[in-house]
Amino acid sequence: MVEDKDFEYVRQFIDGNENAFNLLVQKYQQRIYWHARRMLGNHMDADEVTQEVLIVLYNKLKSFNFKSSLYTWIFKITANRSINQINKRKIKRFLFLEDTDYDTLMANEDLVSEIDNKEKLQHLDKVLQELPVKQREVFSLRHFDELSYEEISEITGKTVGGLKANYFHALKKVTELMSKDEN
Amino acid sequence: MKTNEDILRYLSGLMSEVEKEKFELELNHSEVLKKEFEKQISLLNKAKVLEEDLSANSPYFNNLLPKVRQRMEKKKRFGLYPRFAFALPIAAVIAYFIINPFSHNSSIQNTEIQQSQELRQTVAQINDETKADILKDIMDTENSAENRNALSSAAVSDSENSEILDNKVADALFDSEEAKVSYLENEDLVGSLSGEETENIYSTLLHKKIL
Numbered sequence: 001m002v003e004d005k006d007f008e009y010v011r012q013f014i015d016g017n018e019n020a021f022n023l024l025v026q027k028y029q030q031r032i033y034w035h036a037r038r039m040l041g042n043h044m045d046a047d048e049v050t051q052e053v054l055i056v057l058y059n060k061l062k063s064f065n066f067k068s069s070l071y072t073w074i075f076k077i078t079a080n081r082s083i084n085q086i087n088k089r090k091i092k093r094f095l096f097l098e099d100t101d102y103d104t105l106m107a108n109e110d111l112v113s114e115i116d117n118k119e120k121l122q123h124l125d126k127v128l129q130e131l132p133v134k135q136r137e138v139f140s141l142r143h144f145d146e147l148s149y150e151e152i153s154e155i156t157g158k159t160v161g162g163l164k165a166n167y168f169h170a171l172k173k174v175t176e177l178m179s180k181d182e183n
Numbered sequence: 184m185k186t187n188e189d190i191l192r193y194l195s196g197l198m199s200e201v202e203k204e205k206f207e208l209e210l211n212h213s214e215v216l217k218k219e220f221e222k223q224i225s226l227l228n229k230a231k232v233l234e235e236d237l238s239a240n241s242p243y244f245n246n247l248l249p250k251v252r253q254r255m256e257k258k259k260r261f262g263l264y265p266r267f268a269f270a271l272p273i274a275a276v277i278a279y280f281i282i283n284p285f286s287h288n289s290s291i292q293n294t295e296i297q298q299s300q301e302l303r304q305t306v307a308q309i310n311d312e313t314k315a316d317i318l319k320d321i322m323d324t325e326n327s328a329e330n331r332n333a334l335s336s337a338a339v340s341d342s343e344n345s346e347i348l349d350n351k352v353a354d355a356l357f358d359s360e361e362a363k364v365s366y367l368e369n370e371d372l373v374g375s376l377s378g379e380e381t382e383n384i385y386s387t388l389l390h391k392k393i394l
Contacts, residue, residue, distance in 0.1 A: 025248050030238045033247075047243075054251045055258070084378045087385040091376075094388060111241050121237065124230050144231060149196065168195035171227070175191070178226050 006070035014062055021061070025054055028071065031145060032078050038140040039082035039133075041125040043110045045089070049081045056081075068154065075145070076155045079137060086133060127177045131170050138163050139170035186216060190223050 006027075012020035032053050037046035056077055064073065112118050128136055141152045142163075149160040156163070192198050193206050210216055238244065376384070 022248060025251070029244055029247055033244070034234055034238070050247065051251050051254060054247075055255055058251075058255060080378065084381050087381050088376065091381065091384055091388065111243050112237055117233075117237060120233055124233060127230075143227060144234065164196050168191055168197055171191045171194060172188075175187070175223055175226055178229070182226070 007066055010061055010064055010066070010070060021058060024057070024061075024070075028074055029054070031071075032074065034144065035075065035078050035140055036082050036085075037111075037125070038128050038144065039079075039136060040085055040089075041129040045085055049078065049085050052081055053078050069151075072151055072154050075141065075147070075151075079141075079155055083133065083137075123181070127174060130177060131173055134158075135166045135170035135173070138166040139174065142167050143171075186219050187223070190216075190220050194223075 006024070009020040009024050013024070029050065033046055033050045036049035036053075037043065040046050040049065053074070057074065060077075064070070110118055110121065112121060128139070131139060137156060138152060138158075141147045141155065142149070147155075149163050152158075152163050153160050158166075189206060193203065198206060210220060
């Protein structure tokens with residue numbers, strides 16, 4: 001049913017209805033942003049990836065083949081872009097192009113301005129950044145986006161068995177860190 | 184501890200069908216397990232709830248689409264620019280080096296000829312007395328230049344002035360380094376890499392055990 005609606009929007013967009021794209025953005029923007037945010041751990045990078053994904057979506061939607069679901073396709077783009085951004089950041093750090101001032105700037109720029117929520121969000125970022133990239137990706141897609149292992153496998157190209165093991169280790173680490181903070 | 188691990192194995196889908204059935208049966212009968220299970224679930228759901236709350240209250244998502252549309256418009260407007268961004272300055276530099284040496288040399292030669300002719304005419308017009316005055320003036324000027332040089336060397340050798348000079352040199356060097364870094368940052372060379380390029384560089388760095 002969801003797929004039917006998505007496919008309908010895509011068809012309308014291909015036929016020249018720009019508003020169909022707006023509706024798709026409204027539907028998926030939060031999921032794109034949050035996946036990028038969980039992967040990258042800050043607002044600035046997540047914002048950049050979200051915008052990039054939406055632009056890619058706009059440009060590539062016409063070549064969408066209707067064989068897989070639209071959201072799997074969108075998550076695939078988001079996951080790739082997020083990992084790409086993580087690698088770029090590592091290269092920048094290696095080349096000394098990113099310093100502590102930039103990190104402070106990133107911490108100040110955020111989705112929310114209220115101190116309480118900001119602190120909660122930064123704490124969540126910090127917990128997730130403790131996970132290795134692969135575990136973080138699976139944890140994000142499975143726990144937050146509630147995708148099945150088969151869908152995650154389609155997105156990441158990993159085996160279901162491997163994904164389960166990654167998710168288990170991620171759960172273990174996250175619950176440990178969160179209960180430590182609770183106590 | 185074993186209970187926690189079992190809960191996480193259950194949640195991860197790592198249990199076999201038999202283990203799963205056994206766990207679910209125990210979950211229905213054991214209050215301790217049930218309590219621990221709910222505790223873990225509520226701990227994990229905290230983050231989810233936070234995201235949902237923030238999404239609902241943040242203006243960021245209302246402004247995102249106009250921002251993306253604006254960015255796409257800019258890209259469309261300057262769509263051709265990046266491809267030819269390097270071609271134009273390079274063409275200009277090549278054109279400068281091809282055309283300029285001839286025009287530059289010939290214009291210098293013309294100016295020099297004109298100036299020497301004017302000078303000869305002026306010299307021919309002035310009498311000997313004036314020539315002597317001019318020579319005296321030149322000598323005075325050279326002397327005063329010598330005096331100035333001596334004074335400035337003394338000033339440089341003065342420790343305080345020398346320190347200022349050193350600081351200025353150091354500042355200038357620092358500025359140039361900072362400018363270099365700032366150029367690289369502003370141009371965002373790494374940011375402009377494509378996915379494939381990033382992956383290649385990253386895997387090379389990993390392969391060489393640099394990162």
